[in-house]
Each structure stands twice: as C-alpha cells, then as structure tokens.
Amino acid sequence: MLFIHLSALSGILVLTFCYWGMRRNREYTISKYLLFFLFFASLGVRLLAASLSKGFGSDTACFASWADRIFQTGPGGFYSPDVFTDYPPGYMYVLWIVGAVRSLFRIEYYSAAHLILLKLPAILCDMVCGLLIFREAVHRGRKQQAPFLCAAWLFNPAVILNSSVWGQVDSCFSLAVIFLCLCLVRRKLPSACVAFGTGLLIKPQMLLFAPLLAAGIFDELLSPSVRKISSPLPCTDNGKHFAEKEHFADSKKLSLCGTVVLKMMRCLLPGLAVIVGMVLFCLPFGLENVWKQYFSTVGSYPYAAVNACNFWGFLGLNWVSQDTVFLGIPYRILGGAAIAAVIALVLLISLKNRRTSEKYPFLGALLIVGIFMFSVRMHERYLYSALPLLLLAWIQKPSQLTFFSYCGFSVLHFYNTAYVLFFYDPANYDRKAPVILLVSAGMLVCTGVLCAAARTFYGTPKRPQPFQVKTSRKRIPLNRADIFVMFTVTLIYGGFALYDLGDRKAPGTALDLTQNQSLTLDFGGEVPAVLSYYIAPWHDRTFSLEGQWESSGQWTSLGEITLQNVFSWQDILLEADVSRLRFTLTESQASLLEFTFLDEQGEILVPVNASDYPALFDEASLHPAESSFRNSMYFDEIYHGRTAYEFLHGLTSYENTHPPMGKILIALGVALFGMNPFGWRIAGALLGIVMVPVIYLFARRLLKDTLPAALVCVLFAFDFMHFTQTRIATIDVYITFFVLLMYYFMYNYACLSFYDIPLKKTLLPLGACGICMGLGIASKWTGVYAGCGLAIIFFSSLYRRYREYFHAKKNPDSSSNGISHRQIIDRFLPCAGNTILFCLVFFVLLPAVIYLLSYLPFQDYAERGLLARMLHNQTTMFGYHSNLESVHPYSSVWYEWPIIRRPIWYYSRIVSQTANGGLREGISAFGNPAVWWAGIPAFFHMLYLWAKKKDTTAAFLVTGYLAQYLPWFFVTRVTFIYHYFPSVVFVVLMIGYSFIQWKKKVPGPAFSVAIILYGGVALALFGLFYPVLAGQPVEAAFVADCLRWFKSWVLTAS
Structure with missing residues (x-):
C-alpha cells in the first residue's frame, strides 16, 4: 500500500505543478524539444512499467490468448461457445496484428517484450490522447497552458496504471470518445458518427455516450434554419405588392421544409453509413456471433x-x-x-x-x-x-x-x-x-x-450581491405564549417519561462468596422447582449443584448452573426431586443479592435454615411475579447501569469501552434513589425532560417565531427515539443532551459579532459551548464528531469577520450597517487573536481536563496514576471498537436509519396467551415516521437553500446534522439505529426551518393550520405506538395489524 500512496502523492505533485503552470500568465514560446521530452519521457515510463508488471492476471491471459487465437483461426473461427471472448471485433483486429508480431519474432510468453507488445496499443493511444489535448489547447488559443495540460494527462498515475501496469485498453476506447466530442465541437456530425461507431466496435460501453451523440443531432436539427430573408422593395402597386408578399411567404415555407428535410438527411445518412461500415467490419467474424457477444457482454x-x-x-x-x-x-x-x-x-x-x-x-x-x-x-x-x-x-x-x-x-x-x-x-x-x-x-x-x-x-x-457587514442578531425575548408552550409540552412529556419508569425498590443486601465456598439449603421435605435469583455486580457465576434425598445421607451431583445477568430477576429450573441443595462456587468470587425458590405451583419456598444466610433471603417480598423491565435491567443497562454501581463501590469496571462521564451521571441517580430500576434510569429521563425546553429555546432563537418553535418542540419531545432512549440507562441520552447544548451555544455565538458588542459577551456562549463539548466527549467518543462540526462553524464565523475586515480596509472612512469601518479595522486583530486564545483554553485545555477528571471514579488499573489509567483505557477502547466483529439480529447500517428500516428491539414479554395472540409487552427504539421521514426532504431543502441562496442558517443545520451522521458512513463495525439519535436534534430543526421558508409563500391561517395538523399527526403516531415504546401491555393482533408497518419492524414477541 505504501507504493500506491507514493504513486498517488507523485500524481498530486504533478497535477499541482501543472495547475501552477496553467495559472501563470507569462508569455513564452513552446519549445519543440520540451514537447519531445514530455512525450518520450512519458513513453519511457510506460514501457518500463509495462515490462515490469504482468498486470491483472486474467486480463493479460485473455489478451495474450485472443491475439494468438485470432492469428491462428482468423476472424471466422475466433468466437466460439467453448472459448471465453467478451470483447467486440474492433479490438480483435488490433490483437490480430499483435498475434502476428509475436508469432513472427517468436516472442516468449509473458516475457518483457511480450508484455510490452500486449500493452503497446493502449500506450500508443495514451500518447495520441496527449497529442490531441495539446493540439486542442493550442487551437483554442491556450498555447501557454497546452504543455501543462498535456503533462497532466501523460504523467497521470491513473492513466499510466490503466494501460501500462494493468494492461487494459480503456485509452483506445477513450480515444474514440475524444474524437466524438471534438467532432461535435466542430459541428462535424458525420465524423462524430464514425467516432461513435469505432468506439462501439472497441467496447460496448460506447453506448453510454449515445445521449451525447443524440444531443449533437438535436442541436443540428434545432439550429437556425435559414437566414432572415430581406423584405421585398416597396411597391406603389398595392395588388402587386400583396401578390409578391404571398409568394414570398409560400417560398419561405417551402425553404424551411426543405431545410428541415435536408438536415434530417444529413443526420440520418452518416448514421446509416456508419452502421453499414460496422456490419462490414463484423462480417468476417459472423454477424450472429458478434450479435450474441454484444448481448452476453451487456448482460454480464x-x-x-x-x-x-x-x-x-x-x-x-x-x-x-x-x-x-x-x-x-x-x-x-x-x-x-x-x-x-x-x-x-x-x-x-x-x-x-x-x-x-x-x-x-x-x-x-x-x-x-x-x-x-x-x-x-x-x-x-x-x-x-x-x-x-x-x-x-x-x-x-x-x-x-x-x-x-x-x-x-x-x-x-x-x-x-x-x-x-x-x-x-x-x-x-x-x-x-x-x-x-x-x-x-x-x-x-x-x-x-x-x-x-x-x-x-x-x-x-x-x-x-454586494458584500454586507453583518451586525449581531438581537435576541427576541420570550413572550407569554412561548413560556406557556414550553412548559406545557415539557410537563406533558415529563408525565409520559416518568410514568412506569421502573420499580423504586430492588434487593440491596448481598451475600459475598469466594471460590469453593458452599451454600447448603434445607427445605424440610419440600421440593423446590424453580430458583429465581438476583445477583451483582459479577455476571456468569458458575456453581456446582448437588442434591440430597431425605432417605439418603449422600450428596448427588446435579451438574452445574450459571447465574447470568446482573441486577435482573432470572429463573433456573431445578429438575431433581430433592429437598436439600448445596451450591458450591467454582468462580473466584460472587455476590448474591437474593435467592427465591418456588414450588411447582409458583408459591415461594423458604429454606428452614434461611436464618443461616440472612442477606440472601431478607428481601423475598421484592420478588416479582414476572421478570420485566420494571424490576430488571434490559439491553445495555447490564453494562452501563452496572458500571454506575461499580463506580459508587470503588470496583473495577466490567464495561470500559466508553468514557466514564455518562456512567457517572447514571451513578448520580443511583446515589440519590438507590440501585433500582428507577434509580439507574432517572438521570437519563430527567435530561430527556430538560431537552424539551432547551430545544424550544434553540428553535425560538433560530426560527424567531412561536408557532414553528412549538412544532419543533413537539416533534422532538414526542419522537419515539427521544422517548425510548432517555428511559433506558445507557449513555446515548447524555451525548445527545450535550450535543444539543453545545450547538445551541455555538449558534448563539455565530449570531454575535465582536465589531458591535463587547468581546466578552461573545465569549460567554463560546465558553459554555466548550464546556459542553468537553462533557460530551467525556460521555462518548462521538462527541468528537460534534466537535468537528463546531470547528467548521466557528472558523466559518471567524472567516466572515475576516472578510468584513478585508472589506473595511478597502474603504476605511466608510461604514456599513451603522458600524464604522475604522472600528472594524481596529478591532479585528486583537479580538480575533483573543478569541482564538480563548478557544485554545475552552475547546482544547478545558475538555482535556474534564475528560481526565471523569476518570476519578474509574478504578481499573488502580496501581497506575490518574493520567496513566486514562491513557491506557484509550488504547483498550480503540482496540475494542476497531476490532469489533460481532453481529446482531437488529443491527442496521447508516443509510437505513432515516427511513426506519429496522428498529432495535430492546425488550419483550408475553403477558398472556390466547387463541388470538394475547397480550404482549415490548420496547423498541426507532423514529417517529412523521418526523424522520419528513427530515429527509427537509435535509435536501437545506442543501438547496445553502447552495442556491447562500442561507447561513441552512448551512449551520446541515453542518450540525452531517457532523453527527456522516462519520457513521465509514464505520464498518456493527451499528444500530440509536446511533442516529444525536442527528434527530437537527432533523426537527431542519423541518422547522423548512416551514419558516414555506410561511413566506402561503397565507397565515393556512400556515398555522398546516403546522397544527402536522404536529397532530406526530402526536397521534406517538399515541398509537406508545405501548411498544414504553413496554405497556398491548394485544399481539393490534401490533401485527396496526403497528408492524414493515416485516423488518419486530416490536413484540409473536
């Protein structure tokens, strides 16, 4: 790969030199010796490369065998069902000569001479293409640029690789394409038809250029028919004048008709002549054979x-x-x-x-x-x-x-x-x-x-448009309607978010065991059928299980059992009819929070010696009738929620594949409300609620209108992903929250100018943005993606200030939008310099400090210092993510996320079973179709506004959106739809901004009705899908008939 990189670098240097030469305006005479050097040097490079490389093995073998075959059999016997030949007859004539030369001089197969001979036609076509480029440049009056254009072709690594290293013949085909275009430029349609036919004989890909030939034909037909015919001389005789006028009109119509017919013939006859010529060229090979060959190639x-x-x-x-x-x-x-x-x-x-x-x-x-x-x-x-x-x-x-x-x-x-x-x-x-x-x-x-x-x-x-100096945008104060909408939506959403979030109590006292330590439980003659357990913080704890009957004093081995997930109620069937059980730990350590035994009727059995293990049987009242998301962890909570527990108890972290900040915030909820489902989910749920007023403030600042801002707030609050992802104890809610904040503050900064307000006022939102960026990166590495977008926006804003400074220097005594140009000149350098220094502190130093301090509760590699622990963990994180090759049935790739092709199915439980299906519970993460699907045209609308109207707000939204979304295009590891969550922030803002643009073209009442109806659709869909977002019981038939819109949408158990 190093050689490829070096070759590409050499090509870049050559092209850079050519570009520099073409930009120079010096007058000089082109030396014929320079041209000779260009062509002979490039020819030497090609011949050397051709002699050293065998090219693509199968292609070289084909050309070599075809050359020998056509020389030996002639055209009539070349095409055969027993031989692979996927090239048309045109290039076979060339290979006929190649085969004859090899036979005449008895050149050894795959020798340097043979390789050069096979590649020579393409190499010569390279030279001819370079010559045509040079001559066309001279012909068009670009004599000074001609040698550089020629060199840009002759020394292009891609061109050399194709003909001289690979041994392909694309330059032969491209030569015909060049002739086609040059003939069309010169309005020589017959010659263009000949070039097209020649290319088609060499490669069927010439058909791709048929529309170009068609465009030339259309231009010929639509060209001015006749020159304007001058009016006849004035005549005093009115009757005679009328007759001459009528005769002139008739002759003009006949002339036009004749011209159209003549042009059609001029277009048709060359084409027919070329077709006849192609048929004559193909006749020696057999027309049927050639016809089949073309069709087989096209269908391959x-x-x-x-x-x-x-x-x-x-x-x-x-x-x-x-x-x-x-x-x-x-x-x-x-x-x-x-x-x-x-x-x-x-x-x-x-x-x-x-x-x-x-x-x-x-x-x-x-x-x-x-x-x-x-x-x-x-x-x-x-x-x-x-x-x-x-x-x-x-x-x-x-x-x-x-x-x-x-x-x-x-x-x-x-x-x-x-x-x-x-x-x-x-x-x-x-x-x-x-x-x-x-x-x-x-x-x-x-x-x-x-x-x-x-x-x-x-x-x-x-x-x-004339350049304008932009002033700081004034913040529009919130009115009563804003406050009412913001808090009403937040209150309603908060009710949904906190309802049935999870149980407030869970087993907390633990029995700690070490390797080979045993538990002996006596049920006094009763036979336990099921063991329901709740363990932490170590998972997959294996015990050897032994049983004893009443009539026997011997222990009988019952095999091994493994206690799997942590902080989750799980059941193990005990299939032996014994009344005494002995569990012996085979792992190094285990921590058991609660054991509950059930008989065959599901009644709780308490061992008669339960008092010997008080920590293991003291919270039996917390045992649920069924394990569910309400009392147990689900999906990646078993990693991130568990890490919060480990942080609080000073343990090493089982999950260390993400930075600690998100798990610290989860731990904060656990510290306040206990290690229970409510405790490990409450922090994310509260931040999900806080996002609602923040997105409203963002939208209100960006859209400057209450109703569209309310729409954005509703769309985001009741987006399915926002609801589901903030109610699960994983870290994606935290990175999304900080992304929202950092772009909110960056937008506020971009709206300010240090030319018309004190510099320190511009630095306040910039500093807040830097702090949020540090917190985001410390939560998840994808915060770096957001940082790249922030950098683009910041430097674009600073570049805008520079352009205003440059504009002011041209007219220092003038002013723009009330700002003195002299003031702009005086303020730019000190303000820009201080801003950059400020950014070095708040976007480099401070995020680094935040990131380092987030490792304070991280106890892995405890023998090392804080900095060493952090640095070592970066290595392990990178190794994990770069080498992850696992698969998941509900994974999805980046281009499937906006269209919601595959939701991720987090949780499912069968509540009841009936002939019609019964009740089901399920939790899935995906987007509200009314939001995500509308976001696709909204994104392209933003691109249009940016490209067509230079809309800076649209540019801001596109930059923010792509900063979160674009990096996932290059991630090859398993990915999920929830990785799109941070992008949803910009999806709803793009929709809102699209509505603002539409408002300019429709009456006010119609605009308001459209927003209300659209928001109502989004709310209705949230209500429709609420059961499979929140894990509420729902009829299986309803899910199958009404909610499963596509086969890939698996929302509950069947």
Whole structure:
C-alpha cells in the first residue's frame, strides 16, 4: 500500500505543478524539444512499467490468448461457445496484428517484450490522447497552458496504471470518445458518427455516450434554419405588392421544409453509413456471433457494483446482486432510474445551451461520471474516459472547478483501480473496507464539485450581491405564549417519561462468596422447582449443584448452573426431586443479592435454615411475579447501569469501552434513589425532560417565531427515539443532551459579532459551548464528531469577520450597517487573536481536563496514576471498537436509519396467551415516521437553500446534522439505529426551518393550520405506538395489524 500512496502523492505533485503552470500568465514560446521530452519521457515510463508488471492476471491471459487465437483461426473461427471472448471485433483486429508480431519474432510468453507488445496499443493511444489535448489547447488559443495540460494527462498515475501496469485498453476506447466530442465541437456530425461507431466496435460501453451523440443531432436539427430573408422593395402597386408578399411567404415555407428535410438527411445518412461500415467490419467474424457477444457482454455482471467506488460502493454493496430489494424496489430499477435522470440532465443542459458547441466534452464527462456513480453494474474502470474529457472541457471553457474535478477523480480513480489490481481477493473480499468507503465518499464529493461546475458555467448567471457587514442578531425575548408552550409540552412529556419508569425498590443486601465456598439449603421435605435469583455486580457465576434425598445421607451431583445477568430477576429450573441443595462456587468470587425458590405451583419456598444466610433471603417480598423491565435491567443497562454501581463501590469496571462521564451521571441517580430500576434510569429521563425546553429555546432563537418553535418542540419531545432512549440507562441520552447544548451555544455565538458588542459577551456562549463539548466527549467518543462540526462553524464565523475586515480596509472612512469601518479595522486583530486564545483554553485545555477528571471514579488499573489509567483505557477502547466483529439480529447500517428500516428491539414479554395472540409487552427504539421521514426532504431543502441562496442558517443545520451522521458512513463495525439519535436534534430543526421558508409563500391561517395538523399527526403516531415504546401491555393482533408497518419492524414477541 505504501507504493500506491507514493504513486498517488507523485500524481498530486504533478497535477499541482501543472495547475501552477496553467495559472501563470507569462508569455513564452513552446519549445519543440520540451514537447519531445514530455512525450518520450512519458513513453519511457510506460514501457518500463509495462515490462515490469504482468498486470491483472486474467486480463493479460485473455489478451495474450485472443491475439494468438485470432492469428491462428482468423476472424471466422475466433468466437466460439467453448472459448471465453467478451470483447467486440474492433479490438480483435488490433490483437490480430499483435498475434502476428509475436508469432513472427517468436516472442516468449509473458516475457518483457511480450508484455510490452500486449500493452503497446493502449500506450500508443495514451500518447495520441496527449497529442490531441495539446493540439486542442493550442487551437483554442491556450498555447501557454497546452504543455501543462498535456503533462497532466501523460504523467497521470491513473492513466499510466490503466494501460501500462494493468494492461487494459480503456485509452483506445477513450480515444474514440475524444474524437466524438471534438467532432461535435466542430459541428462535424458525420465524423462524430464514425467516432461513435469505432468506439462501439472497441467496447460496448460506447453506448453510454449515445445521449451525447443524440444531443449533437438535436442541436443540428434545432439550429437556425435559414437566414432572415430581406423584405421585398416597396411597391406603389398595392395588388402587386400583396401578390409578391404571398409568394414570398409560400417560398419561405417551402425553404424551411426543405431545410428541415435536408438536415434530417444529413443526420440520418452518416448514421446509416456508419452502421453499414460496422456490419462490414463484423462480417468476417459472423454477424450472429458478434450479435450474441454484444448481448452476453451487456448482460454480464448482474451486481449493484463490480469493484466500483461509487454510490453503491459507498453503501457497501459491491458484488451484491442487482435484484436485491430496497423499499420494495430492486437495485437494478433504481440504477436504471439513475441513468434516465443523468441522461435527462445532460440533454436539458445541452438544450439550454444549444447555441454553444464547447459544451460537449463537459457534458460527456458529466454523463459518464453520473452513470458511473449511480448506475448498477459499474466496474472500477468505467470512469476512465471522464478524465480526458475533463481536460478538454477545461480547454473549451476554463474553470477551476473543472480542473479540480479532474485532479480529484484522477487520484480517486487511481486508488480504486490500484486497490482492485493489487489487493482484490474474491475469497476474502471486504465490501466495507475503509479504502473502498473513503474513496467512494471522495468520488461523491468530486461529483458534487462537477455538478457545481455545471451550475456555474452552464446555468443561469446571477448578478453578484454586494458584500454586507453583518451586525449581531438581537435576541427576541420570550413572550407569554412561548413560556406557556414550553412548559406545557415539557410537563406533558415529563408525565409520559416518568410514568412506569421502573420499580423504586430492588434487593440491596448481598451475600459475598469466594471460590469453593458452599451454600447448603434445607427445605424440610419440600421440593423446590424453580430458583429465581438476583445477583451483582459479577455476571456468569458458575456453581456446582448437588442434591440430597431425605432417605439418603449422600450428596448427588446435579451438574452445574450459571447465574447470568446482573441486577435482573432470572429463573433456573431445578429438575431433581430433592429437598436439600448445596451450591458450591467454582468462580473466584460472587455476590448474591437474593435467592427465591418456588414450588411447582409458583408459591415461594423458604429454606428452614434461611436464618443461616440472612442477606440472601431478607428481601423475598421484592420478588416479582414476572421478570420485566420494571424490576430488571434490559439491553445495555447490564453494562452501563452496572458500571454506575461499580463506580459508587470503588470496583473495577466490567464495561470500559466508553468514557466514564455518562456512567457517572447514571451513578448520580443511583446515589440519590438507590440501585433500582428507577434509580439507574432517572438521570437519563430527567435530561430527556430538560431537552424539551432547551430545544424550544434553540428553535425560538433560530426560527424567531412561536408557532414553528412549538412544532419543533413537539416533534422532538414526542419522537419515539427521544422517548425510548432517555428511559433506558445507557449513555446515548447524555451525548445527545450535550450535543444539543453545545450547538445551541455555538449558534448563539455565530449570531454575535465582536465589531458591535463587547468581546466578552461573545465569549460567554463560546465558553459554555466548550464546556459542553468537553462533557460530551467525556460521555462518548462521538462527541468528537460534534466537535468537528463546531470547528467548521466557528472558523466559518471567524472567516466572515475576516472578510468584513478585508472589506473595511478597502474603504476605511466608510461604514456599513451603522458600524464604522475604522472600528472594524481596529478591532479585528486583537479580538480575533483573543478569541482564538480563548478557544485554545475552552475547546482544547478545558475538555482535556474534564475528560481526565471523569476518570476519578474509574478504578481499573488502580496501581497506575490518574493520567496513566486514562491513557491506557484509550488504547483498550480503540482496540475494542476497531476490532469489533460481532453481529446482531437488529443491527442496521447508516443509510437505513432515516427511513426506519429496522428498529432495535430492546425488550419483550408475553403477558398472556390466547387463541388470538394475547397480550404482549415490548420496547423498541426507532423514529417517529412523521418526523424522520419528513427530515429527509427537509435535509435536501437545506442543501438547496445553502447552495442556491447562500442561507447561513441552512448551512449551520446541515453542518450540525452531517457532523453527527456522516462519520457513521465509514464505520464498518456493527451499528444500530440509536446511533442516529444525536442527528434527530437537527432533523426537527431542519423541518422547522423548512416551514419558516414555506410561511413566506402561503397565507397565515393556512400556515398555522398546516403546522397544527402536522404536529397532530406526530402526536397521534406517538399515541398509537406508545405501548411498544414504553413496554405497556398491548394485544399481539393490534401490533401485527396496526403497528408492524414493515416485516423488518419486530416490536413484540409473536
């Protein structure tokens, strides 16, 4: 991999040098010696690489065998059902010559000379492509940039890898594509048809460029028909003038009709001639054989992606069948729709710019990039032809974005093809390898850059707006309606959140045992049938079990039993008819909180010698009729709630895979209310309640309107994920709470300017943001994701202040929005410097201190100091998360979260069983469909507002949302839908901001009614799904008929 990185780095350096050279405006004469050096040096590099590399084994073997076969059998015997041949006849003519040369000179198979011979056609096409790029640049008056453009192609590692190392022939096919575009640029439609036919004979992928040829034909047909015909001379004779006028109109119609027919013939005849020529070229091979070969090639590789780093590769779907269904639609249908959308976009841009012919190289690049990125069945090399087209597009219409796209796609395409060439192993293929995901993400970014270039140069030009200095936004004070809404929603939600949260009492006294210590229990002739136990803090405690009958004095082994989960009532069936039991611990230690024995009728049996073990039988009244979430831990509470107990008792932590802060907060609830279900859940539930007024304040500040802010508050309060995730003793509620606070404070900071208010007032929200960031990171590492988003927002705000400073320096004696430019000039440097120093303290030093201090109750590696314990735990945490390969039946991947494809099922209990199903209890975590599904178009609306209208609020929301969501795109370990919880904060805010934009276009009453109805739908869905969110009894038939909207929604036991 090091060699690949070094090659990519060399390519980046070459492209950087070329970009620097193209930007220079120096006039100089191009030396022919320089051109010779460029071409011969690049040719030497290629020949050396070709001689040293055997390329992709199967491809090299195919080309070698095909060359020999066609030379020996001729075209007529080449295609055969017994031989694998998946290339059309065009390149076989080239291989015929290769086979003849090898036979004539008796070149040894796979020798350096043979490898060079096999790769020579593609290498020569590389050279010709470079020459065409150079000549086109000179032809278009870009003589100074021509050598650099040529070098950017000739020394591109992706180009060299394809032809000289791999041994593929994409440059031969791309040469035809280049000729096609240049002919269309010059309005030479017949020559363009010839180029298209030639490319189609070389590779069927030429069909992907058919829309480009169609665009050229449309332009030809839609071009001005005739020149304006001058009006006849004035005439005094009115009748004669009318006759001449009528005759002129008739002749004009005939002329137009004749021109249209002539143009249609000019478009049709070259195409027919090319088809005839292709048939003649294919005749020696047998038309039927060629026809079958084309169809078999087109139908091959029916997968979502074939080693391609594109959209499908980004989803981890390489080598996944294209018939796999997503939301009821097979991938192949989605891919076909993507192709149709890309073609429609290209034709639309072409139609809009039909008067210019410089568009074709760019449209060709956009076409192949769009199809490669979003269509199914794409191979890693299908992007190759976009590279020369992007250089030609820059020549036609210079643009930094176009050249940046070329550079980005070059480096990423190099990584894609190099990874396949050197590391592809079908037996151990990892569809979610980090390199595949990262390169795919880069491809998507470059695609966005290319679309931006299209919008910039082929969209409607917009008049630039004058730069304005922004003043601090004044905080709108809360009115009575705000306070009423905020506290009403909080009160109602608080009632739901605290109701049936969990029992307030649980066994607390413990009997501690050490290895080989025994418990002997005598039931006085009664036979226990079930042991119900409650243990802590160590799980999976194994005991050897022995029994004794009344009539016998001997102990008989009954095997071993294992007491599993902690702080949970669990049952073990005792299948032996004995009245005396002896438990002997085989582990190093155990702590037993309560034992309860039941007979066959379910009645409690108390051993006659229970007084020998008072701590074990003193809380039998707490034994529940059924184990449930009300009296026991469920899901990851057995880790995080247990750690809270361990912190309070100075024990080592079984769960040390997350930072301690969240578990410290859980421990705070336990310290106040006891180690019981209510105690270990209350802290999260209270923070969930506190989130409600905070999100209202955030929305009120951001939206500046009571009704949309109320909607945001309701949507978040009664989102299913918010409700469920804050009632379980895990740490996700704490990171989400701190994310909400840190972005609330950062938004407040971004609304302020140190030009018109004292600096210390801007630092208050900034400092609060830094403290919350430290608490968030100390709760869960995903707080770092949030920190990255905060950094982007902060530096964007500071950059805005710099632009205002730069603007003020141009007119120092003027003012903007009541702020003196002289004041801006005087304040920028000291205020910006002090702000950065302040951030170093509150965003670097203070979070580090908070993180370190959170390890005070952490007793693992107790022999080490605080700093050493913390640092060692970072290593173990990273090792755990990076090597986690476990699977879970209710796990889900990032792109399934917004559409709620698979909820995570936390808890289930069968309350009763009847013929119709009976009652069930269940707790699942997923989103309110009215919220999460609406968040998808709201996100794209924010992107539109940001890109189209430069809306800074939309930019803030998108940044915050992606900071929480985007990193999960690259996580290959098992993930769950609750990882989306911090993103929901921004989902509801994006929905609210979308409503604000809509308010500008609809009457006030209609807007209010729409908000009330939408909020009512969200509340109604919360009420509908409440039983499976809160673990309340519900009919199984109701769940199956009304709540299980999709098969993947498992909400209760069947």
